[in-house]
Every structure is written in C-alpha cells, then in structure tokens.
Amino acid sequence: MKKYILPSLKMTIVMIVLCAVLYPLLIAGIAKMAPGKGKGETVSVNGRIVGYEKVGQKFTEDKYFQGRPSAVDYNAAGSAGSNKGPSNPDYLKTVSERIDSFIVHNPGVKKAEIPAEMVTASGSGLDPDISPACARIQVKRVAAVRNIPEKKIYDLVEAHTQAPLGKMMGPLKINVLKLNIALDQLK
Incomplete structure (x- = not known):
C-alpha cells in the first residue's frame, strides 16, 4: 500500500x-x-481612462455613434451571445424592436438600409467595432445633433476606418469608442 x-x-x-x-x-x-x-488595452483622454479598446461600450445619446447591440448589456464579466436562432419569436421581436428604435433615432433611414449588425448582437456581446456602413448610416443624426457639417463627420469616419491585417484578412472596421472620443474633440 x-x-x-x-x-x-x-x-x-x-x-x-x-x-x-x-x-x-x-x-x-x-x-x-x-x-x-x-x-487590457485602455483608452485614456486627458490622463483619465475612459474605456477599453477591445471591449464594446454602450452609447445611447444621439450625439454619439452607437455600436452593435449587446446580448449581455456590455457586461465584460458575462460575455455571451443570446443563443436564440433566427426563427425564435423572442429573437425576432427583439430585432424588430431594435429596428424600430434605430429608425426613431435616425429619421429618414429606411428599414432596408439598416445594416444587419446594427440590430443583431455579436457572438460575444462585446464587439467594440462597427463597419463603415454602420457608421455612415448614423452620420446624418450625429451631424444634426451636434450642429456640425455632415462632410466633417464623414471625414472623421473615414479617418477612423481601420484596414484589416495585410489589407486582405478581414473586413474594414471602426472602433466606436475611439470614433466617439474624436467626435468629442472636434471643435
């Protein structure tokens, strides 16, 4: 033994x-x-940490660009998707509500013009990036609320568009937090 x-x-x-x-x-x-x-890769403004570069954050005010919806309300401790399929009635209701809300906050945008990623949550629920199409569709609202010419906002969107690794290993993307910080710094 x-x-x-x-x-x-x-x-x-x-x-x-x-x-x-x-x-x-x-x-x-x-x-x-x-x-x-x-x-973590923090983002600072005037020496103060305002967020994390790789974690999506909630922006609800019309003066800011909004990121993808989050199934976990942007809680980094509980990263997850909704796990509901496209035929689930609850999921369809949630997406329909997001579409209606997007149209209310972005008058003049037609339902068919809304990129799918603006009304569907990412797999992690914490996606920090949006596509240039998602940013461009919000320019009119942001420019109107901030009383800034649309051209200036479009230029800002283009300046913050990041190419993928090697310019061929993925889609173009824009970090929403960095874009909104640059927006606040516009004079």
Whole structure:
C-alpha cells in the first residue's frame, strides 16, 4: 500500500506546484510583456481612462455613434451571445424592436438600409467595432445633433476606418469608442 500512496502524494504535490503556482506565474509574466501590461488595452483622454479598446461600450445619446447591440448589456464579466436562432419569436421581436428604435433615432433611414449588425448582437456581446456602413448610416443624426457639417463627420469616419491585417484578412472596421472620443474633440 505504501508503494502506491507515497508516489501518488509526491506526484500530487508536484502537479499542484506546477499547475497552481508555476504556470500562473509564467502566464502573468508573459502578460506583462503584452500591450496594456496584462491589464487590457485602455483608452485614456486627458490622463483619465475612459474605456477599453477591445471591449464594446454602450452609447445611447444621439450625439454619439452607437455600436452593435449587446446580448449581455456590455457586461465584460458575462460575455455571451443570446443563443436564440433566427426563427425564435423572442429573437425576432427583439430585432424588430431594435429596428424600430434605430429608425426613431435616425429619421429618414429606411428599414432596408439598416445594416444587419446594427440590430443583431455579436457572438460575444462585446464587439467594440462597427463597419463603415454602420457608421455612415448614423452620420446624418450625429451631424444634426451636434450642429456640425455632415462632410466633417464623414471625414472623421473615414479617418477612423481601420484596414484589416495585410489589407486582405478581414473586413474594414471602426472602433466606436475611439470614433466617439474624436467626435468629442472636434471643435
């Protein structure tokens, strides 16, 4: 019996040290070399952290560009999709309500012109980016509320459009937080 218990205890202690102490320390050390030093890539304005670059945030005021809807209300601790399919009546009702709300806040936009990503939540519920089409469809509203010429807002959208890796590994995108910060800084 001693023959099996002692080696088992030794192996258990070795694995605890390896998996519960050394491995986490190694990963924490690697994270310290990453952008944000393991604390996430924060976005600061005037030395004050206003958000995270890789996490979507809720913008409800008409003077700001809005991102994709979130199934988890932008709660980074509970990242998830809605898990409801396109034939689910609750899901269809939610999308229909989002379409109606979008049209109320963006008068003159026809239902068929609304990009699907503006009324459907992303898989994580935390998507920080929108497509240029989603930004362009909101320009008229933002320009009217802020009393800024539409051309100036279009130029800002174009300036914040990011090309994918290698200009061919994905779609064009715009970080909503960075766009809204630049919008606040317009004079």
